[in-house]
Amino acid sequence: MLIIMDPEANVENINKVIKKAEGYEMKVIVNKGEFQTVLALIGNENKIITPDIFASMDGVADVQRVQVSFPLVSRQLKKQDSIIQISPEVKIGGKNELIVMSGPCSVESEDGIIETAKAVKKAGAKILRGGAYKPRTAPRTFEGLGELGLRFLAQAKKETGLPIITELMDIRDIEVVCEIADIVQIGARNMQNFSLLNEVGKIKKPVLLKRGMSATIEEWLLAGERIINNGNEKLIFCERGIRSFDSKYTRNVFDLSAIPLIKQLSHFPIIADPSHATGKKSLVKSMSFASIMSGADGLMIETHPDPENALSDGPQSLKFHEFEELMKDLQKVHTLANELY
Amino acid sequence: MLIIMDPEANVENINKVIKKAEGYEMKVIVNKGEFQTVLALIGNENKIITPDIFASMDGVADVQRVQVSFPLVSRQLKKQDSIIQISPEVKIGGKNELIVMSGPCSVESEDGIIETAKAVKKAGAKILRGGAYKPRTAPRTFEGLGELGLRFLAQAKKETGLPIITELMDIRDIEVVCEIADIVQIGARNMQNFSLLNEVGKIKKPVLLKRGMSATIEEWLLAGERIINNGNEKLIFCERGIRSFDSKYTRNVFDLSAIPLIKQLSHFPIIADPSHATGKKSLVKSMSFASIMSGADGLMIETHPDPENALSDGPQSLKFHEFEELMKDLQKVHTLANELY
């Protein structure tokens, strides 16, 4: 149930509603919007607790039953875009400057990641990506440098000031990852690892939630709902392609209409990962253009000093000079998108 | 096998190669490019007929074995874009003005289609779409007006000058359809109706080939190859979304990366149909932007005078004023795309 408070409602009005709801053993999530406060009442929706119990209270403008199973991430709860602050300078969501996260699939060496950080920063990237823990389908393949990789990322951040995004795969690594990460990434294969979702729901860092390989839009939103439901309020969705019947030319099918759809259904931002979605360097440019033009709040693009010799995902990584050229074009696309939306 | 003739090669040189190839019972397709002629030799590729049989002939610059199963539609055959002339004023492919085909899913009345034709022309559409024969999953539902619908389309063309695109479903209708259509559309459900493909391969009209609901990129290209192989050289691909595991919010998954991919693999143009791909009016704007920005040679967008009361596909059809506003924005996107590609 959503309690939309009157713009004129005072703290006392709000507290009374909260107290009453808690008296019915409902959990209350408070959303202070620009104009008014909205209270989401979760749980214990039974026949006795009807909207009219709250409708006549002082300061209550409206009471709505929520139709969706994901009220906390839903646009119903919050009309305006949620903006996620990553660092003092960088935020994601709303009308902003172009946000591109770039770097290698996996951190391979200290020199390599620092060189990459400098190159992508120069080209205009706002966030450095790099995997220290890598999910790999086959055992006995390179699975990342682990904590050493995290230390190299920390060094790259120190030298360039770029915030870091890196993947968390194992609950037991949550502390070391949070020490250096500015955004904690949940990978596609873990989108329904509910234990992991519960835990990142308890931290204060922004979480980037990649879509599972065959996750429906609703399952994805519900995975986000689980994070928010645990108390974290900093969520970023990331479309990275879904599995289809055809993988001859592209690794996945890039479900681009998911971008405007998520923005219609949820107040949280969504970025696009054309590198993983297509798995093909030659498609990154056009799909980056299309992502921005479809309303994405940012991009994740893989770069590598030497893609041919990358330990993972070489075929989809750009060289630095290619990335630099792409970024110039992307600025133009971003400017037009800002004008048209 | 592809025989790339020298830019200096004369007609005699070319004829000698053709004659030799035909002596080996190979079919020869002649492609006169801007700079040079390329001959595609089809069939009878056996161990005896090796490239060196042709390599030393006068006027032959290079001989290449073709790796793909779709040589005629392939970029290997022709580096430059094929441009399909629709009417004296309208052509599709290459760097052109914005090409938008618009109109209702099905023609419902003479007044309705004429009103639509005028409205979409005013907004900037170059081609009128409208179904006279409608494929319907369920029997006993409205299946189009048939020949009457064709006559209404002819009238709309007469009044506005807009070229017509309409679907052909049944071989027996090929003559009546060709009488009024400037582009013959093959629908998704018929993409592997090989008899129908063979027949539209024998006509002179441009054919728009929609992607089958679960057709791989290769199957789609092969369906196009079949048309070209029958002698028609005017092909336009159309991405209209593919079937996925999730149809809760969108009718299909719009496989947008198919657009740059087809342009890499084939010399024929490709347009996008965001209306059918998403099935949702609220996604048409962003997906039209994204399509153009990903390099599409044009768009197909459904409009209807009164979407709420349309006999088919109402939920995805725009009203005229919505279409008009969209077209203004699309011009800007098209201008930028022309600059960046």
Added chain:
Amino acid sequence: MLIIMDPEANVENINKVIKKAEGYEMKVIVNKGEFQTVLALIGNENKIITPDIFASMDGVADVQRVQVSFPLVSRQLKKQDSIIQISPEVKIGGKNELIVMSGPCSVESEDGIIETAKAVKKAGAKILRGGAYKPRTAPRTFEGLGELGLRFLAQAKKETGLPIITELMDIRDIEVVCEIADIVQIGARNMQNFSLLNEVGKIKKPVLLKRGMSATIEEWLLAGERIINNGNEKLIFCERGIRSFDSKYTRNVFDLSAIPLIKQLSHFPIIADPSHATGKKSLVKSMSFASIMSGADGLMIETHPDPENALSDGPQSLKFHEFEELMKDLQKVHTLANELY
């Protein structure tokens, strides 16, 4: 709407109901069951025509609104299994002897098909399969012998007495195919070729309707409904595998639960094609067992005198001695299935 007549109802009662329904511009389909007659009233279901209009008429036992979009193929219309008579000796559906259709993917020579017919008959097959017209994804590949292939099939039938099933792809071939075919097969790629479905709906021969590669259960039933709606009452469904995200080891995913599901939803029989469903000879035995045990009314199994040199589908074809051994085992499985269902 279904009008269930009383077992005691006489012809006059029935005719009065029909006349009344026709007065409302409804189409009436008469189903004379073992115990009672059921009338299906199709079309013009509006608010005025309610069940009570018919409920009080003499001889009417019950009136039911049909919930499904495929009333004619539905179990609601007819509780008992429809049994399709193929030849004086062979029928499909209900509790019968084991029905196996066998033969090559495509008819390649007169001797070959006659040899095959004799071999499969000896092993216990009841019907000879063989393609004269073959749908092929790529042009310029072997597409069957056409009418010559039909003549060879006719000869094989003459020599063995086996009824023939062969595929119809092109409306224009319907007469020549019907001349020799005892069952007309509609292939997966044509399951939504609505013109073709309409035409086979007008013939008197049994039609075997293969499931489309990505057809939902409902779309498949609706394709069958279209055939019945055109007047043909002899329908056999055939599950042949659906497209999935994994084609590394099997050509398709064999959706075996479709078999009991179709039998729950429809009164028409369903057979299974483990050869096409798996595309792999080594899986044909186990999947034939499983098909029969899941309730299939028959099987279609590919055999070839020399699979290694078959012009199509060699990897999934059994040799004659393999087929003969399989048939012995299948008899046992069939006996147990008959006992347990």
Added chain:
Amino acid sequence: MLIIMDPEANVENINKVIKKAEGYEMKVIVNKGEFQTVLALIGNENKIITPDIFASMDGVADVQRVQVSFPLVSRQLKKQDSIIQISPEVKIGGKNELIVMSGPCSVESEDGIIETAKAVKKAGAKILRGGAYKPRTAPRTFEGLGELGLRFLAQAKKETGLPIITELMDIRDIEVVCEIADIVQIGARNMQNFSLLNEVGKIKKPVLLKRGMSATIEEWLLAGERIINNGNEKLIFCERGIRSFDSKYTRNVFDLSAIPLIKQLSHFPIIADPSHATGKKSLVKSMSFASIMSGADGLMIETHPDPENALSDGPQSLKFHEFEELMKDLQKVHTLANELY
């Protein structure tokens, strides 16, 4: 690389090969077969380490390069079926008595699970299933009783002697789960939770690995390979249906051909879960028959004292008397399958 030792080879011969391989930094897995020992050499396969380095050593019969990416689970490593001992009385794999695991989706009460254990034991089930930790797509739904549920399962085991299978979702629960579970289940959503797979690879209990919702056969085998690679040698695969484009009538598509396929590709047993695969009680009987007849080493079937009021998965659960009847039929199917395979 596989080193197939001579049946006559002695311990010293074997040790010398191991020592040499370890000298090349290769990991050695020893498989003592009935007739001979096979050594799997993993890692560091470079150009220098060729088969001939080992081929001439004493006691070496043959050296084979492994083509697959999953050598340890592969049939290449071990021709005969691996048999997994669950308890002194129960084992899975090879030719055995009928193995059925049954019980509720989730443990709801002590009385309920004990009642169920007694009922399914009486009907012939060999193993009790029941979830204490339940993966749920939506937060704020019943997620199982946790440790309390485990205690109830322990009590049911104490009273009936039935071994227990229950799901592990969170690495931190591994000890409490292993205390009571005889088989640790990894659910579909965690099939690529690599941290969890690594950990269950280090325990001694049998692991049942459900197929991921859109996992390819190869990804599934690789997930199993990861478990074995960590040292656990007790693996059971479980097919539980995959995601498709159609979920109107069944929850998943039951990929039954995966059963004979896994048995061809791997030496580990595979069981089928028709309850989850179809999500529909009315399909459980036929799909259980089909599973056994396709060669499955066992079944997992959901039962519940009161399906209508189950907290999860009621629509797919059998009542006890239905289960009892089914088990009688299944014995007949199992007997025939044992005869025919």
